Amino acid sequence: MTDSSKPTLLVVDGHSLAYRAFFALPVDNFTTKDGQHTNGIYGFLSMFVNLIKAEKPTHLAVAFDTSRQSFRTREYSEYKANRSESPAEFKGQIPLLQECLAAMNVTVLTKEDVEADDILATLATQGAADGFDVLVCSGDRDTIQLVTDDVTLLYPSVQGVSQLKRYTPDAVVEKYGLPPENYPDIAALVGETSDNLPGVPKVGEKTAVKWLTQWGTLDALLENADKIGGVVGGNLRDHLDDVRRNRTLNRLLRDVELPVAPADLAVGPIDAEAVRDIFARLEFRTLLPRVFEAAGADPAMAVETAAPAVPAPTAGEPDAAGLAEWATAQTGEVGVSVIVAGGFPQRIGLASADAAVESTWDDDVAAALRDWLESDAPKVLNDAKQQVKALRRAGIRLGGLVFDPLLAGWLLRPSFPDKSLADLVHRYLDEKLPESDPAQLVPETEGATPGQLSWFVLRVADALRGELPASVARVLTEIELPTLGTLADMELAGVSVSHEKLSTFSAELGARSDDIAQRAFATIDREVNLGSPKQLQEVLFEQLQLPKTRKTKTGYSTDAAVLADLQESNPHPFLELLLQHREATKLRQIIESLDTAIAADDRIHTTYVQTGSQTGRLSSTDPNLQNIPIRNEESRRIRAAFEVGEGFETLLTADYSQIEMRIMAHLSEDPGLIEAFVSGEDLHRFVGARVFGVDPEEVTPAMRTKVKAMSYGLVYGLSAFGLSKQLRIEQSEAKQLMLEYFARFGSVRDYLRSSVEQARIDGFTETIFGRRRPFPDLASPNRVLRENAERAALNAPIQGSAADIMKIALVNIHEEFRAQGLRSRVLLQIHDELVVEVSTGEWDAAERIVRDRMGDAADLTVPLEVQIGRGGDWDVAGH
DNA sequence: CTCGGGACGTA
DNA sequence: CGTACGTCCCGAGA
Structure with missing residues (x-):
């Protein structure tokens, strides 16, 4: 037990404990969606908060090694030379762990040329002298030498970092038969494999302890080495230098110069916001409350933020x-x-x-x-x-x-x-x-x-x-605030949806999916839950013995692409029925959620989340009206349920054609791409003609499909691998296609490259209108993380500029409708499409306003083309 | 009951 | 090994 009247100093070796956690926890369970591995960070922090909760230290520090080089490697170049390079996946976690600790207001200490344990030894020695109860937490056995009546070592057991064994002087004696200060003598004789310090052959702890007990000190033992008989005695005499070297190297420095003294390490309040931020980035959820709890358990660590320097004025309550x-x-x-x-x-x-x-x-x-x-x-x-x-x-x-x-x-x-x-x-x-x-x-x-x-x-x-920054302030004033007012009106207006059409369709789909399910069960002679990926895996890979597919965190994928592949290689009636069942139930779910969202005015009022994306797009929730199906004929029946409201004449849909490629043409200033848009020719036909070296009318549908996929893929940072997968062509062919493409549209490649490079320099990307998006991961040492950031950075200015343009158009249309006293109103925005409810007699005016304001929302080097549709429901209007 | 994962709808 | 979203269901753990 620690003396409760004394302050407690806890010093931790961050490196060794995180390293143990790294190997103890399965990396698969600790990877963010971006690909950042977090198992070492998680394991360390989990242990760390438990430790704080249990020990309630008043003073706290975590030490890290700076590199593998230290004075020990200079003295003995083989020191730790047997250790393989620590994996890059681990190294990348250390700065993030240090960021977590900084957010938790924990002092992080490092020092060139010494190891973390030397820092611990120094702090422990000073702390004990300054009247602290000291707790040392390290995964390195050499720290046993630090144990005294005032210094207790917490050492992770073989079970992992969650179990810590307490080493007091008594515990050390019990385990090793000698007091703590003699432990380095034992270690010097036995050697330390993990540090690449060979000891005396055939000498283990038992022999070492026997010798040391007999001779009192290591020096005495070494002086009398010739008096020891047997093979081991000979071994000792042959390895005296090794033992002396080991003893020199395993002595921890207790006088490292540090910028802080133990008294400076008082536990302070955590920065709740910073902790939330970094934990969100690392996708730690369960850990968050534990950190706050650990912090709250000790008043000294309580989450506290200063009260306002000037108190809020007391509000008067006038009439x-x-x-x-x-x-x-x-x-x-x-x-x-x-x-x-x-x-x-x-x-x-x-x-x-x-x-x-x-x-x-x-x-x-x-x-x-x-x-x-x-x-x-x-x-x-x-x-x-x-x-x-x-x-x-x-x-x-x-x-x-x-x-x-x-x-x-x-x-x-x-x-x-x-x-x-x-x-x-x-x-x-x-x-x-x-x-x-x-x-x-x-x-x-x-x-x-x-x-x-x-x-x-x-x-x-x-x-x-x-x-x-000024440019961002302009985006706020000129784009976002006006958009806010427009969205408010759109949400209030809502869109008229036919309950009858939805419920008829839903009933049909319900009957159909039941029928499909029964037939599917018949093909496998049992009933399973077709909505359970887990049960499906049993059916597909165990019962039917189909080949294993793409791995997921929890097993093997059963998604539509995988099922289609399986159907091709190993046809089975169950696969086709499963796909049909998925399709029917998915549609039915969408319909049901729409139906329940119809308000008393027979309209659906979605909520646009203006801060819902990282690129500047809107998102839509409760319900999401930006993902209503359209891709197959049947699903369009859902769109048909979105109707013109009573008292209005028709719906108008307006969408930008290929707005992202047009932005690409503008930003890249590629003469070929600009010509494609200025010529008014079908984009993919034009591009196909250039890429395949034929006349536009000779571009076959297959050629058009290929360049279309290529063009769209560019905007997302598509690789040859991805392109080949999507088009189901050889990777070499995909590579060739990309080469041909860039040979004709070279400025596009130049632009994409330079925009990512600029983002790496600036740390952010910028849209045409000055909207910024930070990309810290462009500098990450983690390749997966960095490459993900590069693709996102490639896409952000393009998708973001398109979002800006649509917002400007939306606001201008809304304001002009009002300025001209029209009743017509915009109802929906689906990224590059608007749905407008046109009032009786207002078609011509509304159509002109929509076309003009979408067309002149931005002044690009290529025209913004708008397609307009008209109809009594969204399906008809959208054609 | 909440939460993460898988799957899938849109631009 | 293709960007940006939201929602549903399942199954595991509290």
Whole structure:
């Protein structure tokens, strides 16, 4: 037991423990979707938090080796020379582990020319002298020499890093028969295979201990080596130098110069935001609460963030007139927070830099504030869309929205969208937003009031503005904020969907999938759950003995591509039926989820997540209307259920043709590609003619398919391997195709190469309009990670520019419809397509506006071509 | 009950 | 060994 009155210093050898974890944990279970291996990090941290929870250290440090070179390798070049190079998969984890520790506010120590254990020895020695109870945690047996009454060693057992054995002086004596300070003598005699330090042949621990007990010290033993008989005595005499060398090398340095003393290592509060970020990157989920728990278990490690330096102003509660008076008197920006309940405003709070007011929302407040809310007076709202929607339901169209911290935060860091004001307050103000605990009936802490929220919103906005590069600030002001208002209207409008059409189709599919299932069961003489990949694997690979397919984390793949391959090589009726069953049930699921999403107004109101992608695209949820099937004839019946609403004349669909290839032509300035688009010829026919050296009319469908796949693949960073797989052609042919392609469109290759190179230099990519996306992994030593980043970086400016263009077009169309007093409205955006509900008599005007505003949304070196369709439902309109 | 994985729909 | 998303179901673990 440690003396509870003394502070406890815990020092850990990060390298050796992470290395053990690396081999103990299966890498398959610890790889991020990007391919970063995390088993060493996970295993170390898991052990580490358990250790903190159990030992509750007051002071803490983790030491790492800097390299394999140290003073020991200089003294004895063979030192550790038998160790194979540690795998690259492990090395790449060390910087990330150090990042985790930094986020947890744990001091990380390294020093050139010494090993981690020397740092531990130094800290342990100083700590004991300074009155600490010291815990040393290392996987290197040499640290046994550090054990004293004040220093306890925690050593991982053979079971792995989760079990730690405690070495006190008594425990050392019990295990080795000698006190800790003699352990290096034993080790010097026996040798240490893992350090490539050979000892005396045939001498093990037993003999070493016997000798040392007999002679008292190693020196005495070595001096009297000639008195020892037998073969082992001879061996000892032959290896005296080895033993002396071993003893020199296994003595840990206790006087390494360090930038810190034990007292400087006091455990501090963890940086909750940073921990969340790095853990999210590493895809650690279960570990996150454990870290917080371990941190919370000790007040010294508690997650705490400073209270605001200046407390939030107490919000006044004037009456409706007073509220309006306060608002109109403001000359600067005003923070606004509308508390929404059931889709309508419930409370509203306003704040300036030093004052706040708030009120419950009622008709009087709405009437009093309407003019100001609708005016251009500058306002800042966080996550404004839902508040804008609530106000519109209450008959007020918010004006003067100049900033939204949530959007700004996403533009700065699209890979970690901060989800709430609290996240933003923490990250950008380093303060804690007062929040009441919803789990408590009577909350201990008061949450911020609407007026105070608004005050925080304003301050976060200021902090964010300071970080936004000018080009990104323009994207916010000119693209994102106007888009926000447009999306609010689109969501409120919703799209009319026929319950009848859906339910008829669903019933058909239900009957069909049951029938298919029965027939499938008949072919294998038993019933299984066709929706269970696990049960399917049993059927396919055990019962039917089909050849094993692509490996997955949990076994072998049974996806559609794999099943199609199997059907070709090993035909079996079950395979075809399974595919049909998948198709029918998938469609049915989509239909059912759409059906349940139809609201009381017979329309579906999706939610567009403006911060939902890393490239600048929107995403759509509850339900997702951006993935409604279209690829086969039957699935289009789903689109047919999306109808023009009552009181409107028709649906209009408008989509950009080949917008990404056009952006590629613009960015690469490739003369051939530009000519293709300017000529107005079918793109793939034109490209095919160039690549295959024939006239455009001689391009066969097969040739067209190939160049089409090639062109689209370019935008994604497709390899020859991928191209060959997709086209089911030889890799050599795919390679040849790429060579021919680039021979004719060389600037495309130049552009793609240089854009990734520029991103490597800048650390980010940029769209035509200045939207940025950071790519830290372009510099990663991990090849998988780096190459993934390269493909994403290749794609980001193209996909992102397309997203920018569509947003600009969408906003312009929406605003022109309103400016011209049309009832027609945009309902849906599906990345490069818009669905518009056209009011009676407005077709010509609407069609012209859509075509023009999509066509002139960006000024590229190639024209933006738009295809328009018309019909009473989405299926017809989309043709 | 939550969570990860597999599968699959779209651009 | 092709970018960007969201949703469903299953099965494992709490």
